[in-house]
Amino acid sequence: MTETVLFLELIKNIGFPAVIFIIWYIYHKAQVKIFEDIINNNFIVLKDLLETNQYHAALLSRIESKIDTNLWCPILKKELLNKGDE
Numbered sequence: 283m284t285e286t287v288l289f290l291e292l293i294k295n296i297g298f299p300a301v302i303f304i305i306w307y308i309y310h311k312a313q314v315k316i317f318e319d320i321i322n323n324n325f326i327v328l329k330d331l332l333e334t335n336q337y338h339a340a341l342l343s344r345i346e347s348k349i350d351t352n353l354w355c356p357i358l359k360k361e362l363l364n365k366g367d368e
Contacts, residue, residue, distance in 0.1 A: 292300035 289300075289304050292304065296303075
């Protein structure tokens, strides 16, 4: 039974309260669709943010490992080597 036939049967058997219920049902159905769209959009955005955060964490880990292994900046290393030659 389609929604239209069901709605007509409700109006015929119940009357005006059925009309209010039908209006509420249509409004509720539209709201659910809107919320589903919002949730899907938020999921996509959060997925992208997660990927970005993972990338930044990897970069920070590389920087931290370079700091921990005491690798000098190439520019600073060059300056230190030049001062040692003098």
